[in-house]
Amino acid sequence: MVHCRYLILLFCLAGIAGPVQATPLFDDDQPLKIELKGPLSTLIDNKEAREEKPFQLQVDGTQLALKVRTRGNSRMRVCTFPPLRFNFRKMENVGTVFEGQDKLKLVTQCRKGKRSQQDVLEEYAAYRIFTLLTDVSFRVRLVHVSYVDTDGSRDNPDGQYGFLIEPEKQLVQRLQGERSEVAAVTLKSLDPEQAALVYIFQYLVGNTDWSLVKAESDDSCCHNIVLVAIDSKRNLVPFDFDLAGIVNAKYAHPDPSLSIRSVQQRLYRGFCTDRDVLRGALDKVVSRQEDILGVIWGLPFLTDKDKAKRVKYLGRFFDEASDADAMIKSFEKTCHP
Template sequence: MTQISRLFNALVCCLLLANSNASPLFENDSTLDVTLSGPLGTLLDANDDTMEMPFTLQADGVDHAIEVRIRGKSRKRVCDIPPLRLNFPSNGTEGTVFENQNKIKLVTHCKNTDASRVDVVEEYAVYKIFSLLSDKSYQVRLLSLTYTDTDKILKETTFTGHGFAIEPASALAERIGGQQADAKGVVLSTLDARQAATVYIFQYLVGNTDWSLVMADADDTCCHNGDLYDIGTRRFFVPYDFDLTGLVNARYAKPDPSLRISRVTQRRYRGYCIDPAELKTALIAIKARKPEILDVVRSLPVLSQKDIAKKVKFLEGFFRVAENEDKLIKSFDNKCL
């Protein structure tokens, strides 16, 4: 066997192994219909994020026996229907949309109101926008959910709403060829400059101030609303949790008083100091994605045409200011942390 043949066979084996671990859940942008049945009222009343309860999840005509627990921090306090974690068994998902899945984070609509049903779809859009800008990002899948409380504790024992599943950290690490970093803090010089600049401007684009490269008080590792991944010698910050962004503008969203802004729809640059040349490169790349970014919002379900126009206008505000690249980069450089 020639050296070229050996290399070819090795490449084929690697591709087959990668495909065997691939998840069909995040390979499709269509909305997945899901029914979640179980003691939902008991689970929500307990408000205990360590307690798992048995549920049945149905999708594509297949029933999955899973364990469900509530999760989240601030949303666990303010939401009637907090985010959930779905724990699939180690086998039985082969050949289904949940193949190769174990534990999945599910973002739910916070309250049984039309406004909350819109908010969760808008937060899904923020994840999709960042995935246009970087492959070091969490993939998401939009779900159309029907909930059934088999204990009949809730006022509405059956109700519907959209939600979305988030790619597990282990799957992201495998996809990008890295590993999640377990760090108490981050040295700015170790961050990949292109990713960092992209994150800083993206957060400004969507109006997000609820993030930091510093470990939050209630956390054990860095960072606030973001994870760190190591690829070789470089460290990548991957943001998540966008319900407090100006683009979503959830009813419960309030900016930190120390920022001296009255609404989350007021943009405030929270990026750290970085080479302005990297910021400009990232800004040019983001501007080039404007049509796709706006299309993400325009294609969302649930939102009325009025809602869509409002969100497009919010994003257009960024692109209008970004027409003068040097002026915007200078303002970022003046305000960096």
């Protein structure tokens, strides 16, 4: 009887601590090879419908049934091959790299050609750079996908790179936080050090496609930012970097309301922040310079010349950061009060 009571107590304590999610998918940085088989032509030709279709995914010799649909906002318009969303049968994932997964976002190669394949990898690099700086970030997993089209001619047996993004629910659980949905945020409501790190990171990768206000098409704040409340403070978790300067996609153009002509022009878009807090965030980024550039050098598919261009782009940030006072003063000219 005592033994039974002890076991019951253990189960209760486990329940209080919350469920432990098995998510081996994002614990490894090595590219994952998968094959996706199904009605790809029907899915893409009717992409606006966003209707789920039955597919088979093969990974490590195991075949998994899932449903797939198109997703995205701007990429739905500009991409001939839009991003996808996987919907797994969770009980069938046990014992595979997808164990614990339910719905997953896949960033695909938007258009045909080498340049578009580079774009995917460079956007993946932006996510990886931010995870180097903080755990308050979306984890990603690089995949090499071979497509088998069962009702058309979109087969791609040689495969192409894409990447999977950690689901928002898993992000919040991992951070032991809560999703915060509000119409707008104030400077006082944010974790100051974490927010400053986001401002500096966005400037580093040349991303202006984000804001701390609600977009017209959204129900809550913020544009390309997820708000996660941790210990009574809101944290900014950025996503979607296809319009960033580090990617420089052919379809990328800055918002006409901004005072820049190219997405490769950097523009500080954060709140006006205490100089010491900004300096601390800047120091943190600069201290990881070698690791940040290493993300680029470690990318597959890109030639050394392609990698050197991206390293040069990031290098201009670090050159500017060598005079921290001047950089922070320049931020104060465009910061949001």
